[in-house]
Amino acid sequence: MTEPEIKPDIMRISWGPQHPMSGQTRILLDVDGEKVHRIIADLGFTHRGIEKILENRTFLKGIIPIERMVMVDTANIGLGYVLAIEEALGVEVPERANWIRSMLCEMTRINSHLYAFGLQAEATGYFPAVFLWTTIDREVLLDLMEKLTGARWSYNFFLPGGVHHDLPEGFQEEVLEGVDYLRRRFQQYWDAMVENATFEMRCKGVAVLKKEDAIRLGATGPVLRGSGVDMDVRKDEPYAAYGDLDFKVITETAGDSMARLKVRFHEIEQSLNIIEQVANEIPGGPVKTRVPLFARAKPGEVFSRVETPRGEMGIHLFTDGGMNPYRVKINSPTLRNMYVFERLAELDEILVADLTVVINSIDPWYLDSDR
Amino acid sequence: MFTTLWNWLVNALFGLPGAIWRFAVGFLTWLPGALLRLPGWLWRFLWINFKPLMQILILPGLAFILVFAIIAVWFERKFLARAMLRVGPYYCGKRAGLLQVFADFLKLFMKEIIIPYDAERAFFTMMPVLVPTLPALALVLIPFDQNWVLFDAGSLSLPMFFAIAGLAPLIPIFTGWAANNKYTAIGGFRVAFLYISAEIPLVICAAAVAIMAGSFDLVKIVEAQRDMWFAVPQFIGFVIFFLGVIIEAERTPFDVPTAETELVLGWRTEFSGILFGFTMMAEYVAFQAWALLFITLYLGGFNGPDIFGSTMYSHIFWLLLKFAILVPIIILLRCVFPRLRLDQTLRLGWYYLTPLAVLNLFIVLALKLWGVA
Numbered sequence: 001m002t003e004p005e006i007k008p009d010i011m012r013i014s015w016g017p018q019h020p021m022s023g024q025t026r027i028l029l030d031v032d033g034e035k036v037h038r039i040i041a042d043l044g045f046t047h048r049g050i051e052k053i054l055e056n057r058t059f060l061k062g063i064i065p066i067e068r069m070v071m072v073d074t075a076n077i078g079l080g081y082v083l084a085i086e087e088a089l090g091v092e093v094p095e096r097a098n099w100i101r102s103m104l105c106e107m108t109r110i111n112s113h114l115y116a117f118g119l120q121a122e123a124t125g126y127f128p129a130v131f132l133w134t135t136i137d138r139e140v141l142l143d144l145m146e147k148l149t150g151a152r153w154s155y156n157f158f159l160p161g162g163v164h165h166d167l168p169e170g171f172q173e174e175v176l177e178g179v180d181y182l183r184r185r186f187q188q189y190w191d192a193m194v195e196n197a198t199f200e201m202r203c204k205g206v207a208v209l210k211k212e213d214a215i216r217l218g219a220t221g222p223v224l225r226g227s228g229v230d231m232d233v234r235k236d237e238p239y240a241a242y243g244d245l246d247f248k249v250i251t252e253t254a255g256d257s258m259a260r261l262k263v264r265f266h267e268i269e270q271s272l273n274i275i276e277q278v279a280n281e282i283p284g285g286p287v288k289t290r291v292p293l294f295a296r297a298k299p300g301e302v303f304s305r306v307e308t309p310r311g312e313m314g315i316h317l318f319t320d321g322g323m324n325p326y327r328v329k330i331n332s333p334t335l336r337n338m339y340v341f342e343r344l345a346e347l348d349e350i351l352v353a354d355l356t357v358v359i360n361s362i363d364p365w366y367l368d369s370d371r
Numbered sequence: 372m373f374t375t376l377w378n379w380l381v382n383a384l385f386g387l388p389g390a391i392w393r394f395a396v397g398f399l400t401w402l403p404g405a406l407l408r409l410p411g412w413l414w415r416f417l418w419i420n421f422k423p424l425m426q427i428l429i430l431p432g433l434a435f436i437l438v439f440a441i442i443a444v445w446f447e448r449k450f451l452a453r454a455m456l457r458v459g460p461y462y463c464g465k466r467a468g469l470l471q472v473f474a475d476f477l478k479l480f481m482k483e484i485i486i487p488y489d490a491e492r493a494f495f496t497m498m499p500v501l502v503p504t505l506p507a508l509a510l511v512l513i514p515f516d517q518n519w520v521l522f523d524a525g526s527l528s529l530p531m532f533f534a535i536a537g538l539a540p541l542i543p544i545f546t547g548w549a550a551n552n553k554y555t556a557i558g559g560f561r562v563a564f565l566y567i568s569a570e571i572p573l574v575i576c577a578a579a580v581a582i583m584a585g586s587f588d589l590v591k592i593v594e595a596q597r598d599m600w601f602a603v604p605q606f607i608g609f610v611i612f613f614l615g616v617i618i619e620a621e622r623t624p625f626d627v628p629t630a631e632t633e634l635v636l637g638w639r640t641e642f643s644g645i646l647f648g649f650t651m652m653a654e655y656v657a658f659q660a661w662a663l664l665f666i667t668l669y670l671g672g673f674n675g676p677d678i679f680g681s682t683m684y685s686h687i688f689w690l691l692l693k694f695a696i697l698v699p700i701i702i703l704l705r706c707v708f709p710r711l712r713l714d715q716t717l718r719l720g721w722y723y724l725t726p727l728a729v730l731n732l733f734i735v736l737a738l739k740l741w742g743v744a
Contacts, residue, residue, distance in 0.1 A: 011553055013553050013554070019635060020631050020632055020635060021631075021632045021633075031557075033560075034557075034713055034714070121709070122632060123632050124632075124709035124710065125623070125626070125630060125631075125632055125633075125709045125710025126708075126709040126710075128455060129451075129454050129455045129706045132455040132456055132457060133455075133456060136456055196708075196709070198624060198708050198709045198711065199709050201711065201712075201715055202709055202710075202711070202712065351712060351713070351714065352557065352633055352634075353627075353630065353633050353710075353712040353713055354712065355633065356632045356633060
């Protein structure tokens, strides 16, 4: 990347990739004292060519690498690809499989939001206590998911035509127990973070993104909903079992870092409701329809949308009649939100100290944006 | 003229061996006696200077600073780990990772000191050594008893404390500049902002204390609190000074200059090895000096009931006990509070603490005028 020019009297800081909070990216900051004039995100440090890798694999084998895009949220990402394949192959999914998919997706959504809280708490300079609490509470979900899928992080559980296998015995009761435990814990997180006056000072009114700007810049996910736009793929274009499930789309009108955080908080409540509903009301029946191992799709193109914790992810799949996709284009939520992040310095005053709060309020996952 | 010089030169040249010989003979005859008397001299020196030596080496001095730094680091690691649902240091030492701090200290000694290519070498290597020195200098003024003050500056002791402490921010500013790094530069300037905003309310509060005690002498201030701690009539000043101590010690709600998530490590970013160790130690020494001053001004200093039969030992005991109660409170604040932003900390200092300190001063003046205190 060629570095843009600097005005005189402005200092340029290279924030990352070697910085305690930066993650795998570099952000160039033009600062005047403490005030940030301009943010330039230099993405691409973790580009692995996942889209190209997918072209060289059969539809089924592609599920494995695409889950590496967002390790904390493999179910939602994997589901996006599986939905695209199903549309391309014209496969019907049994109803029970759809409900199981919804449950697993909501579990990873909570998992991912918990990670986001922990980082947000750490970004405000909270001693990493909250980060470790969330990490420990994720164990509850990870154990459940391990029991269901056999893996803690990367599940490969969704297959074209259903899920890999049925719920284990007594799984529903354990899920309900875990949901109860997490409900209690979230009250504590709410007290420790949202109700904490110092935390509120750090997050409230920081990097306000107005509704018009959020739409104009193409924000997505909690960033969009935190600015008051009621948009969620799960409601707008229901996939899996979301059409039958009862949940609300959370919006906050403030548009600041705190609002984005609150959206995630309330989304976790909704996700817990969904998991509870699935555990209580899951219909019976088979969990997969048979799909040939080396299926060939008709030439054409399909597009699938899923709501990942970071926002809407789109997968554009071109098929040419072979066993592999001809071309896959992934529209990743973090990349869209990073555009918003770059403009935030123009829309609102951001200080150097706010930067970690702001970047964690959009919850970036750089592997996702770099693909 | 020339002959005189020539004669002198010849004499000096030919006289030199003789002079050396005479000096050598004299020295060698003096030496055995001197060596024989050396233990006696040392003993007399120790005997005469026993108290100051003890003070330098043990109580407000070296041992106290080191032991405090070690215990505080251990406490911080172990107890904050409990707040984080971790175990903390575990393996070094028989119990509770007691030797982990020693191990880390040793490690810091062994590590290579990396000096950045662009850095100002002299300043960069000198400053970290100076960082703990200024708070340690301020520490000598703290009275542990009427008769246990390392440097009794009399009625100058309180102003002197602030004079020495006022120099402290200079070092981070210099280091921030010397390391030639953008993060250190920002951290250095943050130090300057922060200390100025904190020290003005602190000085006003200290002035109120001095007015109430009728003296700038720390010993007299402590003696004036025999019946009632100044925390009671000057509750506002007590709270302001408590916050000020946290700001001066760069503890968590106000650890803006070294904010890890923003500035890597602020003005300390480029230090490695024992240079970093010195800056870490400086944090604890400053903490110690300001916490002891806080106790001296507001919490009755060394006052307390006589329990050991000797007033001096019980005074030292009470001061250390108050210190041992205050320090964990300030350390454990770290797991409750996120860090404030620089502008928020400055607003706290200028908008709230300074006017309140002035109010406190007026309250004290009113009490003094009406003859209550």
